[in-house]
Each structure stands twice: as C-alpha cells, then as structure tokens.
Amino acid sequence: MTNPILSDWTTPFEIAPFDSISDDDFAPALDRALAEHRAEIDAIAADPDPASFANTVEALEAAGAALDKVLSVFFTVAGADSNPTREALQRDFSPRLAAHYSEISANKALFRRLADLWARKDDLDLTEEQARVLMLTHRGFVRAGAALEGAEEERMKEIKSRLATLGTRFTQNLLADERDWHLDLSEADLAGLPGFVVDAAREAGREKGLDGPAVTLSRSLIVPFLQFSPRRDLRETAYRAWAARGANGGETDNRAIAAETLKLRQERAALLGYDSFAAYKLETEMARAPAQVRDLLMAVWGPARARAEADAEVLTAMMQADGINGPLEPWDWRYYAEKRRRAEHDLDEAALKPYLQLDRMIEAAFSCATRLFGLEFAPLDIPLYHPDCRAWEVTRNGAHVAVFIGDYFARGSKRSGAWCSAMRSQAKFPEVQAPVAINVCNFAKGDPALLSWDDARTLFHEFGHALHQMLSDVTYESISGTSVARDFVELPSQLYEHWLEVPEVLRAFATHAETGEPMPSAMLDKVLRAANFDMGFQTVEYVASALVDLAFHEGEAPEDPMAKQAEVLAGLGMPHAIGMRHATPQFAHVFSGDGYSSGYYSYMWSEVMDADAFAAFEENGGAFDAERAKALEMHILSAGGSREPEVLYKAFRGRLPGVEALLKGRGLAAA
Template identity: 70%
Template sequence: MTNPLLADRTLPFDLPDFAALSDDAFAPAFDTALAQARAEIDAIAADPAPADFENTIHALERSGRALSDVLSVFFLLASVDATPEREALQRAFSPKLAEFSSDVTLNAALFARIEALWQTRDTLDLTPEQARLLEIKRRDFVRAGAALEGADRDRLRAINTRLAELGTAFAQNLLADERDWAMPLPQDALAALPGFVADAARAAGAERGADGPVVTLSRSVIVPFLQFSPHRDLRRRAYEAWTARGARGGATDNRAIVAETLALRAERAALLGYDNFAAYKLETEMAKTPAAVRELLMAVWGPARARAEADAGQLEQMLQDDGHPAPLEPWDWHFYAEKRRRALHDLDEAELKPYLQLDRMIEAAFDCAHRLFGLDFAPLDIPLHHPDARAWEVTRDGRHMGVFIGDYFARAGKRSGAWCSALRSQQKLAGEIRPHVLNVCNFAKPAAGRPALLSWDDARTLFHEFGHALHQMLSDVTYESLSGTSVARDFVELPSQLYEHWLEVPEVLQTFATHADTGEAMPQALLTRLIEAATYDMGFQTVEFIASALVDLDFHDGPPPADPMQRQAEVLESIGMPRAIRMRHATPHFAHVFAGGGYASGYYSYMWSEVMDADAFAAFEETGDPFDPETARALERHVLSTGGTADPEALYTGFRGRLPGVEALLKGRKLVPAA
C-alpha cells in the first residue's frame, strides 16, 4: 500500500488526511522523502549545464517538497500530542536532518553554481524578488559554512548535528517536566478559588486521570492559581515547580545541555569568522549588532525597574497587612498584584473572564481581519490532528486565501506556550499555492458543556498568534523561501504584536465581549476600567522580559560561560534585578533560546518589534479610525503581503515613511523615563 504521507492528497485544499495516519508510517516516509531530497540536490549540483537562475535557484526552491510535507505533519503532531514513540522518532530524525542540511550548504559544487550567479547577477535581468532570493540564498550558504574547507568543514558538520540533538533533548526534557508534575488541591484550597480557576483545576485533573482537581504547569492553569490562591504555602510550592522546570536533577535536567549548546555555538561562530555567536546571529537582523540590542534594552530597563520597585513596595505592604512577614517573595507577586488591581481599578479577573469567551474572541479576531483586509472565514468539517482542533477556509471576495487551523486547549503531551506554524506556505512557483496556517495555544479547557473562558492575557495571546497567521495568509510572493513570516527575527513579531492593539479597540469589545451566561455585552463601566488597567503591572512584565533578553544576549556576546547558571546570576545582579521578580524564562526552561535556538541572541526581538508596532498602530489612530481602509491597504502592501522580499527597514519605511524611536514603546507601556 502507498504510504499515506507520500500519497496524493484527496482532501479539500490538499490538506493532509490525519485520520489515515499512523505513527508507523513516519519512519519509512521520512527515509523515502529524505532520499528523494538528496537526489534532487545532487542533480542540481551535478548539472553539466552552466548555472542559470532556472536550473539552480528555481531548482533549489522546488526541491524537497515531499520531505517538507512529511515533516510539517510530523512536527505538528510531535509538538501538540507528544508520545514516547513520536519522541523517539524525533530523536532519530533530528541528527539526520542536521546532516542533510550540512550536506546541502557544504556542497562545494552547489555553492559554486550559486556563487557564479552572484558574481554575474547584474547581467541576469532579475526581478527585484529574484535578486533578493539570490542574495538570501548566497548569504545563507556562506553563513552556513559553504566557504570553509578541510577540517573546519568537518568540524562544522559535527557541531550542527550535535546542536540538533541537544535542541531536541532540551525540548523533550522540558515537556517531560511539565507533563509529569501536578499538585493535588485539597478541598479547602479549592473552595478558596474563584469558580473559573476551580473549574480549570478540575478539568486538568480529569484530563490527567487524577482523583481530583490539580494544578499543572500549564500557564493557563498555574497563573490564575498564583493570582487567586490565598494559601501562601501552596503558591510557593506551585511557583517553585514552575520555575524549576529543566533544573530538577536527573535525566530531564537541562543545565549541562545549555552549557554544551553555548560552547558549540561559540565554536561555530568562530569557525565562520565572527567574534562571538551574537555577532553572527544579529548580522542579518534589523538590530545588526549586540550593542544596538543592549542600547534598546537598557533604555527601557531603567524606567521599568523603577516602576517595578515602586510597585513592589506597595505589594509588600499588603503582604504585611495580611500578617505575613516581609520580604515580598516571587510567589506572592501575582496574588497581591491581582488584589491591588481590584483595589486600584475595581477590576476583578473573576468578573471580567465570563466576558472573554474563546469562541467570541475568535469571532472578534476574524471580524477585525474582515474589516481591515476583507477576509472571510467559513468553518470546515475535515479530519484534523486532534478532536479539539478546528479549521476554517479563508476567502476574500470569493477567492481562496488559505486554510486556518486553531488548536487552543492545553493537554498533557502538548508543548507549552503559543505559536503559529504552517503545514504549507504561500508561493507561486509551483502554481497558486495558498497556505495552511495553524495557531496553537494552551488555554484551560472547560468542563463539558461549558464555554471556554479566557483571561485578558489569553485573549491578547489569541490576537498575537492570529497576527502571525495573517502574515502567512496575506503573503503574496513567488518564492516560498521569502513567503509570509520568512523575515528577520526582530521584524517577524511586528504583525503579531500590532494585531494585539485591535483587541483594545472599544467597539470590538463592545461587540464581542459578551457574558457567557446572559449574553449581555460588557458594561461600559467595566470596559472603561479594563482599558484603563491595560498597562497595569507593566513594570513587572517589562522587567521579567528584559531580564530574560539580557541574559540571552550576555550568554552569546562573548566567550561561552563554563557555568551558565552562575552567569545568569551575575547578569541579574549587575542590572539590579528586583528581588521579588524572576526572569520570565529561566535558563533551564528557556525554550526560545535552547530548544532549537530560533531566538538565540534574539529574544530581544519582541521589544524591537514593539517599538514598531506602537508606532504602526499610531498610523491608524492618527486617522481617527482604527479600521481606516487606506492605512490597512498600506500595511498589507508594505508589510503583510511582502514576506522577506525586501529589507525590513525598507518595508517599514514604505508603510510609515520613517523608522520609529523608543519613545513610542515607552508611551505605550506608560513608563516614564528615569531622571
């Protein structure tokens, strides 16, 4: 029988048939597709005809299709529904993929063809997009070591393979720690929680087959528990488990993996001629240099730290008023910050949450996309990767624009956090190929028959990830390598963070923030208090983020630390980290940086993009209409449809006419610069 992963697809829109898949199909499909991809690369490199754009660059773009199809399905399942069998497959696939990548980028004959085109590029009559693609291809090969020779090439190949193994191990260790920990809640602790938190604990216990309600390390469960549980001892136990992920000793401890990863990254950068890994990584980003990143982060650090320290004083007084001795501890911050928010803004998460139904927030995200970009969303009844997932066809003026898939609920075996990925990206080289885009979140699943309720942070996450999805769905380029989110790391967060702003538009909340039981719209008084409190606790949020970004940068901007945990402590001490706040992502569970390294030396990019997103939304505000059609068309034309076809600075300048300064970010966060 034909392997279902390699067979022609028969579902609408060429979607994979998850119902026909079984885990035993992945290994043979992978082997077959990998062999096919190798043969395609070998044929390009050995082509006796002189290199031209069609037989080299176009051929590279067309190669590896079967492998991409197999891997997009496999890695989706491995990330949202991990099993021992899938984790074993991932460990087997990872080094093979790293070796294949090295075989491509270190293929001397292939690079010679690309270099020949580069040297004669002015005579090739290329379109601007083709010229950009050639530039990116050559740059990627050079940065991957194509110009190395002899022992250096061999060593780089070995480093790449080992880094792939370490990234896989880091991610699987973290998932194991999150999957294996749960704290049963005694009846008195459960009774002290608001109904939605108690319901989430009951649902988590049922999902795990526990005897009763539990707190898990899913953010959508543990953060509300920390906000509302008056039991300080339980808060401490849960918080310390949350922050100890990846550092518990034993087989899942990530600290040795971190040290080896940093050493290998530094060695790879040196082989490629860079002073350190940060210099290597940032060369192709908007920031360009570690110094530019540090300048941005420290410009915000002072005002953020001052705000956080002032808030800490207020929270510590509340702690003492409750009869607890000082000092304020990290496991106290969420509880007293929530209590203070209720006092300052008369805003209670328990009062707010019934108005933030998941289904209504999805409708809100869709409606904003319709008003801004003319997109329509129709539900699809097709087999997906999990019963909780759902899909929509996306159209504009009757034209098919793509398929959007949402997988919103936390479960054991699902990687923590939220992300956007694609089963297929937009391109035109192989015909009019429209994308299959996924948003994956980890919201608390409700009890049977009850609507899923979101926190304000959850709702922002939904809009954030949908902004990434729009970047994919509105892409309109020829080449997949330049499609959608294939842009600089510190530019990719612009569309996602910009889209968050529409959640705060009053008319959006007035329409879609309806009560789960009564169906009534959010009262104007509550809406006003919600918007006024949007930047509440911003000192804490900014400090925990910048601390993580500075530790990431310091790890890579210089010699690798022999003891990363000691270096982490030194960095935090040097910047005056407030005692009651921890890094958002401590090193042993910093998946952005160590589970594959996509954000290594790049965690700052959220803040770099925020400088732009604050300024970009101001373009709409200046018109007096958050849905201004002309501004929306300009945003799509210059940013959302263009992918990586031009330099990010040129794209943003095309939209806004200039680049912004940090002032827009400080204004948006309501942080006053330090005197």
C-alpha cells in the same frame, strides 16, 4: 502500500490526511523524502549547463516538496500532540535532518554555481524579488559554512548535528517536567479561588486521571492560581515547581544541555570568522549588532525597574497588612498585584473572565480581519490531528485564500506556550499553492472556555502571525509569510494585539457567557485604563530574560550558565520578588533551537514598531482606516521577506520609530 504522507492528498484543499496517517508512516516517509531530495540536489549540482537563476536558484526552490510534506505533518503533531513514539522519532530525525542540510550546504559543486551567479548578479536581468532570493540563498550557504574546507567543514557538520540533538532533548525534557508534575488539591484548598480557576483545576485533575482537582504547570492554570490562591504555602509550592522546570536533576535536567549548546554555538561562530555567536546571529537582523540590542534593552530597563521597585513597596505593605512579615517573594507578587488591581481599578479578573469567551474572541479576531482586509471565515469539517482542533476556509471576494487551523486547549501532550506555523506556505512557483496556517495555544478547557485578558491578547497575537502567512503574496516560498528577520517577525503579531483593545470590538464580542449581555461600559473603561497595570513587573521579567540571552552569546560561552545568569541579574539589580520570564533551564526560545538565540529581544524590537504602526491608524481615521489597512497589507503582510524589513516599514510608515513610542505604549515614559 502507498505511504499516505507521500501520496497525492485528495482531501479538501490538499490538507494532510491525518485520519490515514499513523506513527509507523513517519520513518519510511522520511527515508524516501530524504533520498528524493538528495537526488534533486545532486542533479542541480551536476547540471552540465552553465548556472542560471532558473536551473540553480529556482531548481533549489522547487526541490524538497516531498520532504516538506513529511516535516510539516510530523513537526505539527510532535509539538502539539506528542507521545513516546513521536518523541523517539524526533530524537532520531533531528540529527539526521541536521546532517542532511549540512550535506547540502557543503556541496561544493552547488556552491560554485551559486557563487558564480552571485558574481554575475548585475548581469542576470533579475526582478527585484529574484535578486532578493539569490542574495538570501547565497548568504545562507555562506553562513552555513559552504566556504569551509577540510577539518573545519567536518567540524561544522558535527556541531550542527549535535546542536539538533541537544535542542530536541531540551524541549522533551521541559515537556516531561511540565507533564509529570502536579499538585493535588483538596476541596478546602479551593477556598478563595474564583469559579474559572476551580473549573480549570478540576479539568486538569480529570486529564491527569486523578480523583480530585489539581494544579499543573500549564501557564493558563498556574498563573491564575498564583493570582488568586490565598494559601501562601500552596502558592510557594506551585511557584517553586514552575521555576524549577528543567533543573530538577536526573535525566530531564537541562543545565548541562544549555552549557554545551552555548559552547557549540560559540565554536560555530568562530569557524565562520565571527567574534561571538551574537555577532553572527544579529548580522542578518534589523538590529545588526549586539550593541544595538543592548542599547534598546537598557533604555527600557531603567524605567521598568524603577516602576517595579515602587510597585514592590506597595505590595509589601499590603502583605504586611495581612500579618506576613519578611520580604515580598516571587510567589506573592501576582496575588497581591491582583488584590491591588481590584482595589485601584475596581477590576476583578474573576468578574471579567466570563466576558472573554474563547469562541467569541475567535469571532472578534476574524471580524477585525474581515473589516481590515476583506477576509471571510467558514468552518470546515475535515479530519485533523486532534479532536480539539478546528479549521476554517479563508476567502476574499469568494476566492480561496487559505486554510486556518486553531488548536487552542492545553493538554499533557502539547509543549507549553503558543505558536503559529505554516503547514504549507504561500507560493506561486513552481506552482501556485495557498497557505495552511495553524495557531497552537494552551488555554484552559471549560464549558464554555473562558480566557484571561492575557489569553485573549495571546489569541490575537498568534492570529497576527497567521495573517502574515495567509496574506502573503510572493513568488518564492523561501521568502513567504513569516520568512523575515527575527526582530521583524513579531511586528504583525504584536500589532494585531492592539485591535483587542479597540472599544467597539470589545462592545461587540466581549459578551457574558451566561447572560449574553455585552461588557458594561464601566467595566470596559476599567479594562482599558488598567491595560498598563503591573507593567513594571511584566517589562522587568521580559527584559531580564532578553539581557541574559544576549550575555550568553556576546562573548566566550560560560562554563556555568546558571552562574552567568546570576551574575547578569545581580549586575542589573533584579528585584528580589520578580523571576525571569524564562530562566535558563526552561528557556525554550533560546535552547530548543537557534530561532530566538541572541534574539529574545526581538519582541521588544518589534514593539518599538508596533506601537508606532498602530498610531498610524489612530492618526488617519481610526483602527479600521481602509487606506492604512491597505498599506499594511501591501508593504508588510503580503511582502514576506521580499525586501529588507526597514525598507518595508518605511514604505508603510514613512520613517522608522524611536524607543519613545514603546515607553509611552507601556506607560513607562516620564510624566
């Protein structure tokens, strides 16, 4: 029988036929796709004709179409709707895929062809985009170890395979800890919680098959519980469980995995001639070197820590006024910060949340894209991998642009966090293909589903990534969409968050779930004035995580990552009542794969640009200035990785910004 994953997809817009695919299809599909890709690579390497851009680089771009289909479907469902079968498949697939790609990068005949092209690059009459693809392809092979020989080459293969296995185990351990823990709540325990938290707790209990409400380790539930529960004992229990993810001992403990991962990364970098993994990793980013990253983070750390310490004094006084002695603890901060926000800004999140309906915020994100880029969104009725998913066709002037899929609700089968991926990336070679972008979030389900302000920012953030995918307009898939430097990829997403704060957007779409009335002007003003509230806390927890990540990869790998984490935090003077945003055993950005390793700073690096980029709109006609929108699409959103990121940004803005824009944007600049 024909495997539905590898068959021609006759579905609308050639979306994966999820209703025809079973878990039994994945392994045989991968076997066939790997064999097909291997044969394609061998044919390119053995081509008797002299190497040319067409028969080598373009042939590599065209190879692996079947494998792309298998992996796009599998990793979509493995991340967003896992089950024991899919987890077992992922543990099997990860080392096999690592070995497969190691085999390609170690293909000496293929690398000789690329090296020959690279040596003759100035005589090949390439377009600017082709020259960029040749450079990236050649560089990628070199950095993957293509020039290694003998024992070093074999060791590199072993390291890559082991790292793939460790990354999968780290992710699955974290998911298991998040899935398996819950705190049963009695009706009395719900006292003092706003309705939306009570509703979310009841829904979580139903999802767990319990008779009553519960708190889980989903961020969309545990954070508001820590904000609003007057029960300090329950807050402590919940916070400790959240902070202990990946560090509970037993089979799901991630601490040894983190230690081994860091050692293997250091060895990998040494094999390639680098002093440290950070030096290796940052070479291709905008930052270029660890010292540049540290300079940025430390420039922000001082003002942020000072603000956080001043805030801690205020919150401690509030706690003591409640008759609680002793230091402010991490499970106290959010609760007293919320009370302070209500007192100082007269802003109650329980009163705000009914104005932030999920459906209306989706409409808001779409509307901004319509006004800025002329995109239109029409619902699609197509089979997807989970009933919670929805899809839209994206058009411009009547022409198809992309398909956008949204998977918004938390569930036990979904890994934590929020992300954007492309089930199919835009390209014009070897044939024109339109992108299929997907946003995955973990919002609490409700009827209607209501978002926190942070949730709404997350929705806009991930949709900014989706726009980067959907508006891509390049020839080759390898430089399409978000295939850019890690410290540039967050620019479109963080920039798009700014449109959530545009008053006319909130006036139009922040409407009450029951009355339909728009957000009152007084509340709108309070929301915008409070945008930087508690920014010391938010910045400290983020920068601490980024500095620990950098320290892990800057020198020799630590024998005990937890001891190294404690050493770094002590050296920074980390405030007692603030935890890292991602402590080591749950730091999936860094340990589930190489994506953000030595690169968690990227969000802040991009923020330096996003604050400056939105200022360009404000300086030139406002948030929906047509000329700035056209420039943003032309030089950044459509350009993918076709040029160096600093070149793209300068083309949009005329210059690179300094850290001052970031400090001002976060309200941390000196008065």
